[in-house]
Amino acid sequence: MVLLSVGLCLASSAAAQPARIDRITIVEAGLLEARKIDQVATPGTASGHTSVLDSVVFYESSRRVPARIGVQFGVRYRITGMPSGQEATVRTKWLVPAPGMRNPLTGVVTRVDEADETVTVGTDRLAGYKFSQAWEVVPGPWTLELWADDRKLGSVTFIVGND
Numbered sequence: 837m838v839l840l841s842v843g844l845c846l847a848s849s850a851a852a853q854p855a856r857i858d859r860i861t862i863v864e865a866g867l868l869e870a871r872k873i874d875q876v877a878t879p880g881t882a883s884g885h886t887s888v889l890d891s892v893v894f895y896e897s898s899r900r901v902p903a904r905i906g907v908q909f910g911v912r913y914r915i916t917g918m919p920s921g922q923e924a925t926v927r928t929k930w931l932v933p934a935p936g937m938r939n940p941l942t943g944v945v946t947r948v949d950e951a952d953e954t955v956t957v958g959t960d961r962l963a964g965y966k967f968s969q970a971w972e973v974v975p976g977p978w979t980l981e982l983w984a985d986d987r988k989l990g991s992v993t994f995i996v997g998n999d
Contacts, residue, residue: 855922855957857915857984863960864912865992867896870964882937882946882972892962901996903973910964911992913982920958927952927983928963933976933996940971 870892894912901909917924929950936947955961963980967973975997982990 853919853922855917855919855924857917857924857926857955857957857989859916860926860982860984860989861914861916862911862990862992863914864894864897865994866894866898866909867901868892868894868908868910868962868964870908870962878951881949881951882939882944883968899992899994901978901994903967903975903996903998905967905970905973908964908966909994910962911980912960912962913990914960915955915957917957922957923954924957924984925952926955926961929981929983930965931979931981933974933978935974937972937974 892912901907915924915926927950929948932947932949934947936945937949938945949965953961953963963982965978965980973996976995977993978996979991979993981988
């Protein structure tokens with residue numbers, strides 16, 4: 837599993853005032869291609885890490901995802917709040933259909949793959965998933981939820997299958 841994460845716009849940090857995220861708007865959703873430039877340890881994910889990406893391109897605006905290794909899908913979302921330029925935290929939660937993903941190395945079954953992301957208010961971010969291993973390819977509805985301060989501010993459901 838590779839949970840995808842990338843900052844799409846950089847902004848300077850605002851001074852001392854705590855950030856407040858008021859809204860998350862889905863700007864784009866579908867199948868994507870991207871170049872992996874780094875990897876970060878991320879507890880709470882099925883593989884234990886997320887990838888830092890560059891050169892992200894959405895090539896198909898679809899909620900239908902082919903069930904095969906190498907496919908990447910997700911959303912570009914906009915963070916609205918105050919003050920603009922201040923860092924905040926967004927929790928991404930991928931709700932995986934039953935029976936979930938069973939990591940053959942650890943035996944752990946994952947039904948919720950989640951990670952906290954540091955974001956910048958007033959910018960766009962990417963939340964996505966790449967099927968890197970056969971055990972990750974679970975057919976059915978995959979729902980991405982975007983949370984801030986214990987509030988669900990956005991969600992998108994993708995249908996993984998071979999239609």
